Amino acid sequence: MLAYHISTAGSPARLIQIKAPRPGAGQILVDIKACGLNFADLLMQKGTYQDTPEAPFTLGMEIAGVVKAVGPDVTGFAVGERIAVYSGQGGLAEQGVFDADRALSLPDGIPFEQAAALQIAYGTSHMALGYRARLQPGETLLVTGAAGGVGLTAVEIGKLMGATVIAHARGADKLAVAQAAGADHLIDDSEDLRIRVKELGGADVVYDAVGGAAWTAAFRACNPEARLLPIGFASGEVPQIPANHLLVKNLDVIGFYIGGYLKFRPDVVRDSFKTLFDWYLEGKLSPHISHTLPLAQVDEGMELLRQRKSTGKVVITP
Structure with a gap:
């Protein structure tokens, strides 16, 4: 089958035939x-993502598709069933094997492309804003990189909240x-940015x-008792946080990485995705x-992310 594969550590990803x-x-x-493509796919190719798998591996972190076969001890899924999987890897291929506890049944009313676009970006924003930052109605939410893959979902979910x-x-x-x-x-x-946000309260x-x-x-530009979520570093510069300023303004900086929850609270991720699927259906x-491309054009899709020429999500359709 065709897969967008990294054969050895440090080698570029290539679209090749694998078993x-x-x-x-x-x-x-x-x-x-x-x-769905994610900025993390670019980082994995450089080996700088915090959860880069050991080579060899196939890129692709979030997928939607149809169950072709089930392994031993799997219950709750049947051949032919539509599902969505936060896979972490293996998605940029014609087929993939994934842990069943990462999968969710996909309602018929959600197209595969939309399901692949919903999981990581929307799940990140939903869990970060609701579960971690406790965003309340009437509060002011500032989103940087607001037209990007995760930023745009934060705008949408923040408004919903x-x-x-x-x-x-x-x-x-x-x-x-x-x-x-x-x-x-x-x-x-x-x-x-600081002046404009302060002008807005x-x-x-x-x-x-x-x-x-x-x-x-x-x-x-934060108000006292504001909560800050460092979600990503698209600028390439990881912020250094002055602890004395946190003290003076009573600020909270809240770490959040959705992939980490798969290891110690996978139920939180599943509940979030179920809520997001319901919201979509409603x-x-x-x-x-912004772009839907075949697997043969996956390099083009990656370049769209690298050059920041996409808005929202880029989705590959194997």
């Missing part, structure tokens, strides 16, 4: 219909996408997917997919 897998105990074999949402992004086109997702206020990357929760200068400016969520 089709078979499910073992507790696993399911899936015909993959859609796989009753917050006033400030979206920060680069350029009119990206800000328009954030506005369509529900942002109340727009700040271009060319503007002084300051931030109670910061969802930062950028790091670097954006984090520093957002940090300085018409409350509209995942924005």
Whole structure:
């Protein structure tokens, strides 16, 4: 089968033929219909992601498809069933074997492409804002990188949770996408982020997917008792946090990594995904997919992420 595969540590990912897998105990074999791309896929190729698997491995972290076979000890799934899987790896291929406890039944009303776009980006924002930051109705949420894969979902979910949402992004086109997702206020990357947020009354929760200068400016624009979520570092610069400023303004910096919950609280992830599927079916969520590409164009999809030329999600359809 075709797979976007890293054969040895440090080697580039290539689309090659590899042996089709078979499910073992507790696993399911899936015909993959859609796989969402994530910034973490780029980091894995460089070996800098915190959960980079040992080579050889196939990239692709979130998939939707149809069960082709079930391994021993698997209950609750049947051949032919539509499912979604937060796989962590193995999704950019025609087929994949995944642990059954990472899979969820996929309702018929959710297309495969949408299911592949929902899981990590929406799950990250839903769990970060609700479970970790305890965002409350009426609070002001600042989202940096607001037109990106996770940032856009934070705008949408923050609005659903009753917050006033400030979206920060680069350029009119990206800000328009954030506005369509529900942002109340727009700040271009060319503007002084700290001053503009302070003019809007300051931030109670910061969802930062950028790091670097954006984090520093957002940090300085916080209200007392604000909560800050360092979600990602698209700028390439990991923020350094002055503890004395946390003390003076009574701020909380809250770590969150959705993949970590699979190891010690997988029930929280599953419950989040179930809620997101329900919200989609109720018409409350509209995942924005800027590009849908076949597996043969996976390199093009990765380049869209690398050059920040996508908005929302890029989805590959093996």
